[in-house]
Amino acid sequence: MHMELSHDTAAIVIPAGQGSAFRVRRGDRFRLIDVEGGQVGDLFAFAAADPDEYLSASHTRTSTGRLFPRIGEQFVTNRRRPILTLTADTSPGAHDMLIAACDPARYDALGAPGHASCAGNLRLALSDLAVTTCVVPQPVNVFMDIPVDTDGNLSWLPAPSRPGDAVTFEAVTDCVIVVSACPMDLNPINGERPTSLAVELVEPTT
Template sequence: MRLIVPATEGRAVKVRSGQRVRVTDLEGGQVGDVFAFAADDVNEHLSASHTRAATSRLFPAVGEQFVTDRRRPILTLVEDTSPGRHDLLIAACDPARYRALGVPGFHASCADNLARNMAGLGLAIPTPQPVNVFMRIPVADDGRLSWLNSISRPNDSITFEAAMDCVFVVSACPQDLVGINGHEPTPLAIDLLDGRQGVSEQ
C-alpha cells in the first residue's frame, strides 16, 4: 500500500510487528518527521534520546534499532538508499517555532500534523521529538549546529521494520523559513511492505 504525504501535511498508518514501512522522498530535498507509538499504549513512543543512549550514535546504522521511552525496540533501520544524512537532535516544528521566526498567523507544522493525524485515529498524545529523516544538521567541533538543505535525491528512501505493533506517522515538514527543505516543501510517500519487501496489498 502506498500513501502519499502531501507537502506540509502528515499521514498515519498502523504497522504490524515484523512488517516493513518505507519513507520515500519523491522529489528530493525534503525532510520527513517520523513518529512511532506502541499500538497497545500510545503513551509509549519512539524516543530520540533513548535511542542515542542505546546506540551511542547520533543516528542508528542499518541493522540497529530505535527504542521507546521505555527502552524497548520499536523500529529497526533495515535499508537506506539516501546519502544517509538524518537527524535525532531537532524538535518538531510547532506554532511557537514559527512565531519565533516572525510568522504572524497560522503556519502548518509537524506538531500540528501529528496531532491531527492521531486525532483522526481517536488518539491524543503530546509531541515527542521525531526522527528527522533526510535532515542535515551537522555538529561542529565547537558544538554549534548548522541548518543545511537536505541532500536526498528524488526517490531516495529509508526503510524500517516494526519491532512491535505500532502507529507510524510521517509529516512532510512544512519548514520554509529555514533552508532545510530548500524553502519549498514537497511530498513524501509511505509504503507498507510485505515480508518479501514488495508493496503490501493490505
C-alpha cells in the same frame, strides 16, 4: 490524513506540509520515500497498546551510542524497548535526531503565525485514528542534515536526499506511525520549498 497500508496498495503520497498516520504490525516493513528530493520527513512511532510509550530519540542515542542508528540497529522507546529497526537506506545518509518538531510557537517566533507545523500535523493525524498524546516526542527527522561542528554548533543545511531516495523501517512491535512532510519554508532544510513524501509497505507480515 489517515492511511490504510496493505500490500495491495501502491505508495501513498503525503502532500507537502501535511501529515499522515497509519498502523503497522510487528514484522511489517515500510519505506519512507522522498518523492522529489530535498524534503525532510518527521517520523513518530507510538506503541499501539499504549501511546504513552513512544520512540524516544534520547533513549535511542543512549542505546546505540550514536546520533543516528546504523543499518540493522534499533530505535527504542521512552521505556527502553525496541520499537523500530532501521533496515535499509538508499539516501546519502543524512538524518537527524536532535531537532524538535516545528510547532506554532516556533513559527510565531519566526513571524509566521498560523503556519502549518509538524507538531500540528502529528496531533491531527493521530486524531484520525482516535489516538491522543500529551506530548510531542522528539521526531526522527529523516533526510534532515544538521551537522555538529567541533565547538558543538549546529548548521541547518538543505536535505541532500535525491528523488526516489528511501529509508526502510521494520516494526519490532505493533505500533502507530505518523509521518509529517515538514512544512518548514523559512530556513534551508527543505530548500525553502516543501514537497511531498510517500510511504509504502514493502514486505509481507510473517
